[in-house]
Amino acid sequence: MREKKPAAKPVLATVAALAGVSAPTVSKVINGRDDVAAGTRARVQAALEELGYESPVQRRAKSHGPAMVDLVIDGLNNQYALEVLTGLLDFAASEDVEVVVSNVTPAKLHSANHEEWAQRMADAGRKGLILVTSEITAKALSSFSRRNIPVVVIDPLNPPRSGIVSVGATNWAGGKAAAEHLIGLGHRRIAFLGGPNAAECNVARLHGYLAALMSHGIESIPDYVLMGQFSAGFGVEGTRRLLALDEPPTAIFAASDATALGVLDEARRQGVRVPDDLSLVGFDGTALTEQTLPRLTAVAQPLFEMGRAALRSVLRLANGEVLDADHVELATELVVRDSTAAPRIHRAAAVARD
Amino acid sequence: MREKKPAAKPVLATVAALAGVSAPTVSKVINGRDDVAAGTRARVQAALEELGYESPVQRRAKSHGPAMVDLVIDGLNNQYALEVLTGLLDFAASEDVEVVVSNVTPAKLHSANHEEWAQRMADAGRKGLILVTSEITAKALSSFSRRNIPVVVIDPLNPPRSGIVSVGATNWAGGKAAAEHLIGLGHRRIAFLGGPNAAECNVARLHGYLAALMSHGIESIPDYVLMGQFSAGFGVEGTRRLLALDEPPTAIFAASDATALGVLDEARRQGVRVPDDLSLVGFDGTALTEQTLPRLTAVAQPLFEMGRAALRSVLRLANGEVLDADHVELATELVVRDSTAAPRIHRAAAVARD
């Protein structure tokens, strides 16, 4: 529902009254006729400015309806994107903003003609652009910024550069929390199944994990750190490699829920019980974590809120406001469920003591 | 003799004269008011068509940018909606159509002011409206059709009435295929865990299941048919009730993948092995079916294609074309994976024979 301001929308007659001329004269100034005295023209123009007058045509062109923003998701087909989208759409509805959604692969995004794209958005009166887990070049960004179209990236692949507005999660702190939870349970042989090396969020998770090991005096073992994709397939493959080691890990920190799903499947296939024989922590905290057996201990990202925050930032920028910071990270939270426990050796020792 | 130049841009009064009504009446038709007799409306619309009249608003909306349609999803947060959305967005991209997505609960949808909503869409030059798993009243529908905004419903909750264009799947055939697969494996005690009674698709699945039983001379047992929701929670609850029966079923046909997920969890909790002790067939065929252990045998709906077909229909209608049929059902397909097997008794007998 759109609220009508009590302040009456300025009409040609209003402007005329303020400028002390007749309506036809204002009409002439607006339409660029030359039969108006310079002084009169100046007075009328001042009045137009002051009242923020817009002709019906201008008003219409300026998108008569609710504000609209574009949202581009790379690979809609995962739980992660879905939750970001839901948060964003819910907030959009409450703000009376409409969202044009596109599902675009990174390759297509990269090869797109950004000038044309930005011009089309400007013509359509779009207020801003939100990208999810994509990267954007400085050159492409300038196509939009030159047209006053703000761009916000959710969970950017690149490290946050100044000039690119982005919303992320505290990936480093999340990685640290995951590893510390496992260390706290008594684990020392903790593996990391990461995503793409190029993804900044993945690198941050890795370094959080390394920081936790280091601060507890645990040496990191290169064989325990595998980089791949945020996918179940990589979880399966990585687990196979880890369990084939002479000294396999007692715990795995998977850098995404999807990866953890793969770990769970491969462990089951090999008769390795989770959490009895192997502890497992995921990352993302999507609805998937509740659907596995055992339910998955995971670092939850505030995906819903990230969608919300990104839209809020775009609307603020479109409104000419200044943001507190270009890059914002929302807090992750470790949610302990059923896939983590003390390592076997510990429990065996505890039983022996009894 | 009065010679009118044909090049003259048609104006409201021109249309009125041709239709033999007054200008205000034409104005009402254009703006979708409901206080115009059907016959009068038809005459006016014919005149509008013949003269190619366009209001200033329409003229502006039309000349600018790619076509846009609105998509309203009820409860985005499930795999089903996600796959429909993906199919629809991919086709939209290839057709250079933009999609405005909203996530609206059924309650909100019901209480919405459809007149205002339809008028906003008309003002914004939207080509059509697509609803996913929602119901729409005849009254609401008329708000849109009066403004020449076609509406297509994907997987409608109500039985397809004439006048409502919808895209669904062959739910009855799918239900029959699921039950026949189980019967073919030797099962006779087959339960059905359904969705809401109000959902037409669910009723069709149930009757497909019943038809299969009947055609094989298997009596249907009331205790084996439970109606609830398309959710994992109901899968858990239903399984609990079924396994507590004096003579529990040897197979369960779950009317959604989510329900099947719940069945799987509860079976595991009770130490009932799938498919050894219990066979399970799901319905939807979302990506979930590949992620479970065992992987889920399921009736797959062509969700991707349903999204695609719905958009295609809306664009055709917007283009003034006539559809072959108001309601279309795309074929479901049984995909056999690892959650179904011959019932125990059968296998025991087979072993005894060896």
Place this chain on the structure above:
DNA sequence: CTGAAAGCGCTTACAG
């Protein structure tokens, strides 16, 4: 140059 008056195209309020 300027603006009263007429006009344009559309919408609104309301009597019948």
Place this chain on the structure above:
DNA sequence: CTGAAAGCGCTTACAG
């Protein structure tokens, strides 16, 4: 339901 009448916001034609 319908349309005469009034109104709205803007533009045009033209007298001064």
